[in-house]
């Protein structure tokens with residue numbers, strides 16, 4: 001998930017440590033990558049980096065090529081931007097390039113927990129977020145998404161009336177509510193008296209939780225770099241407490257239909273002898289990992305589809321065909337439709353549009369601590385010496401996703417970029433005549449590849465599927481520009497737009 005965090009935490013740690021001050025005297029040794037210490041003692045390039053990491057790294061690439069070492073607040077980071085060498089980087093052993101050192105620190109700082117038993121976590125994720133477990137969760141997500149989506153529009157009697165909204169908030173909210181209810185379950189029907197009452201209460205509760213979560217989310221980038229004002233610090237503590245409470249083991253006891261994943265994580269921690277208050281804190285991490293990227297991805301995908309009518313009509317046709325093939329059709333006010341896991345696997349056009357969206361919007365640092373002196377061998381055979389105590393970072397967004405030799409016209413959205421002429425999924429891309437092993441890395445790669453990716457993809461596909469079969473949607477301003485990205489969240493995963501976009505939707509007629 002959030003690799004910039006690891007990086008920033010490193011910065012903070014080095015601020016406190018102060019030991020790196022000695023780095024002032026550092027010189028490039030033979031065999032090392034080009035060294036650029038930046039204009040300011042100790043801080044190096046930190047200010048420019050902080051302002052816009054992507055622009056900064058693009059400038060460095062122009063100047064030094066595809067591997068170089070920069071100084072950021074006392075820390076030396078070797079940045080790797082060669083697409084053909086990324087495979088070697090992500091598959092390097094944990095004894096040389098370590099990730100785990102950082103993830104522990106992050107969890108402690110942000111969520112107030114000590115992570116151990118990391119292995120077990122991944123096992124649980126693999127069990128519940130892929131294969132059969134994934135099928136069950138997708139099914140639950142599907143019906144919850146429909147409940148959440150149809151809630152507003154049911155209130156409007158006239159089907160031809162457009163409803164206006166803000167696309168980013170809309171997408172994030174829909175995904176949040178549906179996945180919260182899918183993972184953390186629902187109020188028990190017995191306690192509410194009837195199915196309808198229970199449903200109403202679930203929607204109301206998830207709205208309250210969403211508003212708390214949004215406030216926490218808003219403060220997150222500053223929390224990560226330790227730049228909160230005293231007032232904001234108090235606010236964050238208050239929000240965390242309220243979220244821990246809402247997701248607590250005690251609260252879960254009163255709920256039905258909790259996902260197996262959440263139940264197993266809870267049980268697992270109990271068996272480890274963890275205090276209940278600590279388990280509550282872990283629950284917020286689960287909510288966090290299930291949310292932080294899905295909502296913004298949903299926003300970008302819908303935005304690009306609305307912005308590119310030819311993409312919209314191609315995806316819409318695919319969605320309609322799949323629904324028809326399954327023998328179903330949308331009846332307004334009628335029963336919900338049943339979009340199965342199987343149907344979602346037969347949608348190459350939507351897959352391609354989604355992959356294209358992620359290519360353009362995921363800015364993820366793959367960050368490692370160097371824990372012994374080592375030689376790093378590039379794909380062209382050049383070898384570079386890397387020092388123990390430094391860090392290494394790869395940045396696929398520049399290295400691969402926007403390399404014009406791999407993707408022509410790399411900054412424009414082409415919904416069919418990942419399709420072969422025969423309509424099948426395209427998986428081979430080349431640079432300088434060589435096949436690029438990882439042609440798209442929105443989820444990281446190797447051992448640290450995001451284990452929740454299958455669920456995330458399904459969730460996004462479901463969301464778009466349902467939006468398109470139920471609604472006509474369009475931008476309020478057909479000439480709407482692509483919003484700038486929020487630079488404070490660059491490197492954290494999916495970028496966020498710096499402003500919202502107006503759109504409108506109504507029942508398909």
Ligand SMILES: *[C@@H]1O[C@H](CO)[C@@H](O)[C@H](O)[C@H]1NC(C)=O
Pocket residue numbers: 164165166169500
């Ligand atoms: C949409 O965003 C604008 C500006 O950010 C805000 O004033 C407005 O209340 C929002 N509308 C809705 C329906 O959320």
Ligand SMILES: *[C@@H]1O[C@H](CO)[C@@H](O)[C@H](O)[C@H]1NC(C)=O
Pocket residue numbers: 140143256257
């Ligand atoms: C929730 O659980 C109850 C009882 O276990 C089951 O009958 C019902 O179908 C479940 N509801 C959903 C939406 O999964």
Ligand SMILES: *[C@@H]1O[C@H](CO)[C@@H](O)[C@H](O)[C@H]1NC(C)=O
Pocket residue numbers: 338339340
């Ligand atoms: C949807 O279809 C799947 C697979 O055929 C089935 O297992 C499931 O029970 C159906 N769900 C609903 C709500 O009809």
